[in-house]
Amino acid sequence: xxxxxxxxxxxxxxxxxxxxxxxxxxxxxxxxxxxxxxxxxxxxxxxxxxxxxxxxxxxxxxxxxxxxxxxxxxxxxxxxxxxxxxxxxxxxxxxxxxxxxxxxxxxxxxxxxxxxxxxxxxxxxxxxxxxxxxxxxxxxxxxxxxxxxxxxxxxxxxxxxxxxxxxxxxxxxxxxxxxxxxxxxxxxxxxxxxxxxxx
Amino acid sequence: xxxxxxxxxxxxxxxxxxxxxxxxxxxxxxxxxxxxxxxxxxxxxxxxxxxxxxxxxxxxxxxxxxxxxxxxxxxxxxxxxxxxxxxxxxxxxxxxxxxxxxxxxxxxxxxxxxxxxxxxxxxxxxxxxxxxxxxxxxxxxxxxxxxxxxxxxxxxxxxxxxxxxxxxxxxxxxxxxxxxxxxxxxxxxxxxxxxxxxxxxxxxxxxxxxxxxxxxxxxxxxxxxxxxxxxxxxxxxxxxxxxxxxxxxxxxxxxxxxxxxxxxxxxxxxxxxxxxxxxxxxxxxxxxxxxxxxxxxxxxxxxxxxxxxxxxxxxxxxxxxxxxxxxxxxxxxxxxxxxxxxxxxxxxxxxxxxxxxxxxxxxxxxxxxxxxxxxxxxxxxxxxxxxxxxxxxxxxxxxxxxxxxxxxxxxxxxxxxxxxxxxxxxxxxxxxxxxxxxxxxxxxxxxxxxxxxxxxxxxxxxxxxxx
Numbered sequence: 254x255x256x257x258x259x260x261x262x263x264x265x266x267x268x269x270x271x272x273x274x275x276x277x278x279x280x281x282x283x284x285x286x287x288x289x290x291x292x293x294x295x296x297x298x299x300x301x302x303x304x305x306x307x308x309x310x311x312x313x314x315x316x317x318x319x320x321x322x323x324x325x326x327x328x329x330x331x332x333x334x335x336x337x338x339x340x341x342x343x344x345x346x347x348x349x350x351x352x353x354x355x356x357x358x359x360x361x362x363x364x365x366x367x368x369x370x371x372x373x374x375x376x377x378x379x380x381x382x383x384x385x386x387x388x389x390x391x392x393x394x395x396x397x398x399x400x401x402x403x404x405x406x407x408x409x410x411x412x413x414x415x416x417x418x419x420x421x422x423x424x425x426x427x428x429x430x431x432x433x434x435x436x437x438x439x440x441x442x443x444x445x446x447x448x449x450x451x452x
Numbered sequence: 453x454x455x456x457x458x459x460x461x462x463x464x465x466x467x468x469x470x471x472x473x474x475x476x477x478x479x480x481x482x483x484x485x486x487x488x489x490x491x492x493x494x495x496x497x498x499x500x501x502x503x504x505x506x507x508x509x510x511x512x513x514x515x516x517x518x519x520x521x522x523x524x525x526x527x528x529x530x531x532x533x534x535x536x537x538x539x540x541x542x543x544x545x546x547x548x549x550x551x552x553x554x555x556x557x558x559x560x561x562x563x564x565x566x567x568x569x570x571x572x573x574x575x576x577x578x579x580x581x582x583x584x585x586x587x588x589x590x591x592x593x594x595x596x597x598x599x600x601x602x603x604x605x606x607x608x609x610x611x612x613x614x615x616x617x618x619x620x621x622x623x624x625x626x627x628x629x630x631x632x633x634x635x636x637x638x639x640x641x642x643x644x645x646x647x648x649x650x651x652x653x654x655x656x657x658x659x660x661x662x663x664x665x666x667x668x669x670x671x672x673x674x675x676x677x678x679x680x681x682x683x684x685x686x687x688x689x690x691x692x693x694x695x696x697x698x699x700x701x702x703x704x705x706x707x708x709x710x711x712x713x714x715x716x717x718x719x720x721x722x723x724x725x726x727x728x729x730x731x732x733x734x735x736x737x738x739x740x741x742x743x744x745x746x747x748x749x750x751x752x753x754x755x756x757x758x759x760x761x762x763x764x765x766x767x768x769x770x771x772x773x774x775x776x777x778x779x780x781x782x783x784x785x786x787x788x789x790x791x792x793x794x795x796x797x798x799x800x801x802x803x804x805x806x807x808x809x810x811x812x813x814x815x816x817x818x819x820x821x822x823x824x825x826x827x828x829x830x831x832x833x834x835x836x837x838x839x840x841x842x843x844x845x846x847x848x849x850x851x852x853x854x855x856x857x858x859x860x861x862x863x864x865x866x867x868x869x870x871x872x873x874x875x876x877x878x879x880x881x882x883x884x885x886x887x888x889x890x891x892x893x894x895x896x897x898x899x900x901x902x903x904x905x906x907x908x909x910x911x912x913x914x915x916x917x918x919x
Contacts, residue, residue, distance in 0.1 A: 270765075270767075271767075271768055271771065272764055272765050272768040273645055273646070273745050273764075273768065275745065275880075275882045277861075277880065277882040277883070277884065277885050278882065278883060278884075281884055281888070282861040282862060282863045282885075283862070283863060283888075285487050285488075285515075285516075285863065286487075286516065286528075286530035286531060286533075286534055286863070287490075287491075287530075288490035288491070288494070288533060288534055288537045289490070289491065289494055290491045290494070300883065300884050300888055305870060305888065305889065329765070329768065330646070330764075330765075331645065331646040331649070331679070334645055334646060334649075334679065334745070335581065335676075335880060335882060336580075336581055336861075336880075337488070337579060337580060337581040337595035337596060337597055338487075338488065338579075338597075339488065339491075339579075339597035339598040339599060340598075342597070357646060357649070358649075359646070359649060359679060360615075360649055360650060360679065360681055361581060361595055361596070361597065361681075364596075364597060364600075364612075365597035365599065368597060368599035368600070369599060419472050419473050419474070419613065420471075420472035420473060421470050421472060421473025421474060421611075422473065422474075431599065432599070432600075432603055432610070432611045433495075433499070433599075433602060433603055433606060433607070435611070436476070436603055436606070436607040436609055436611070437499075437501065437606070437607065439467075439468065439476065439607075440504070440607060442467060442468065443467055443476075443478070443504070443607055443608060443609055444504075446467045446478055447478065447505065447608060450478065450480060451709065451710065451713065452480065452571060452574065452702055452706075452710065
């Protein structure tokens with residue numbers, strides 16, 4: 254599925270300084286029953302956003318008006334562990350976010366994000382803490398994520414850190430391409446390889 | 453240069469290496485189920501493309517199926533819709549489909565090996581993180597997202613950077629009452645829930661060599677719970693014995709040819725790993741978790757660690773214990789339990805039911821316990837009946853349910869109610885994993901059985917000793 258290109262994003266951010274946030278929290282299993290990709294944003298962090306009666310929990314950052322409209326989420330270490338459900342990445346995107354920043358990502362979640370146009374940005378633990386502190390001091394703190402230059406910057410102070418992404422994936426994100434576009438163009442090579450497989 | 457087992461299998465499946473990018477990686481076997489595949493088929497349709505090798509994909513319904521009255525129409529319309537979508541998509545593209553009620557139906561990671569689809573040296577993916585289970589056969593097997601399911605359907609390839617390599621050695625003999633599940637929970641407690649992220653693990657040493665194939669599957673299954681993409685064990689005589697003669701296993705001359713290749717699948721002397729850890733079997737006791745990720749595990753006789761003694765943030769640790777309604781320093785033994793769940797791709801095989809029965813035979817289920825016993829497949833059900841385990845369970849007050857993922861992720865009706873405490877043989881104790889507000893203690897089938905008869909968390913060794 255094609256997605257919007259990602260170049261430079263400047264936005265406020267939702268802070269979620271909890272470690273080991275697993276994909277069951279990002280989207281609980283009971284909301285995985287759809288057969289089409291729509292509506293997952295409504296159940297993004299469902300059980301942390303709403304109480305058992307369905308009332309919003311006001312002080313949870315995703316419900317807090319002072320962060321509303323942010324396109325970035327800054328999460329704690331080991332963000333996105335557990336289940337491989339791509340629905341977790343879809344719920345991030347459908348909630349209106351284009352970038353997750355953390356000091357450490359789980360593998361499958363990171364891959365899923367890259368495949369659907371959400372940029373996972375891994376920063377040092379110290380820089381992540383700096384972002385959390387800045388957001389706590391001023392919820393309107395803006396963060397600039399510059400994909401062409403692979404930097405993330407705290408706009409208010411100009412403090413910046415580079416981040417890694419391989420050249421292939423970077424190209425995809427900049428152009429809104431996905432892997433299937435690439436693979437479709439090498440089907441003959443794949444078929445020839447397939448002939449050599451014993452089983 | 454000496455190669456590892458992982459190198460041999462990975463390198464032989466690389467179709468193209470992309471400079472400053474991932475490898476184009478060929479997939480031999482692809483499993484799909486009703487929850488993570490429908491959107492991939494929608495994607496194929498919208499791009500106007502088909503399935504390249506329908507014979508390399510196998511569909512089974514498991515995540516979202518009832519475990520009671522499977523012969524009746526599925527009551528939940530959303531679940532029924534997903535099951536129907538899987539059946540229709542499989543039929544439309546000529547993919548083998550073992551739906552609800554089919555004699556080969558069951559949990560994807562249980563029916564794959566049972567039917568000889570899982571083979572040494574092959575690459576296996578599925579839209580499910582516990583695909584790592586199949587690594588027990590010396591396969592490279594791991595979970596993927598739905599975009600990748602679409603890639604495999606349309607081109608039989610995914611695009612993956614080669615992971616780093618880790619070897620975990622456990623040497624010595626396991627103690628009395630210590631099972632493969634305990635070995636895995638012990639390793640994860642040492643590695644933490646993220647310690648192996650970015651790595652593919654090879655398990656080596658006496659303990660894994662001595663383990664049955666079912667035990668190896670339990671260990672490889674849990675690799676993802678320390679962040680690893682997957683885990684694998686070199687195939688040996690036990691592996692070949694297990695797969696020989698199964699439905700999809702190569703036969704006759706093809707078998708001989710395959711055996712020649714499979715016997716080359718081991719890590720060569722001098723091959724190097726990016727990380728290596730060695731543990732002593734004697735240090736492992738029956739394990740139990742106390743927190744909200746699988747890395748938060750301790751010996752069942754131990755008490756919950758103090759916040760100051762654990763790695764990681766204190767706030768996260770306190771949030772976790774708060775959710776569990778536990779205190780630092782609490783003993784686990786004796787905690788009153790409400791539910792016991794035996795099943796899942798981790799512990800839903802015949803040996804798990806045998807272990808459970810070894811404890812409950814001649815005893816009675818405690819009145820405060822609701823027990824859900826869910827075999828991993830119809831073949832497991834048949835075996836349970838053949839061995840008379842169903843009679844032992846019945847006499848002890850237990851009821852056997854029908855196969856499926858069930859309360860492991862609680863997508864169906866098997867939900868542990870809010871606030872209730874469950875001892876589960878499954879793989880995740882995340883907040884709400886077994887139902888909103890549910891609290892989960894992960895443990896082996898022996899610990900689950902001992903708890904089911906005593907009504908409180910119990911060390912199975914105290915019961916086994918009196919047998």
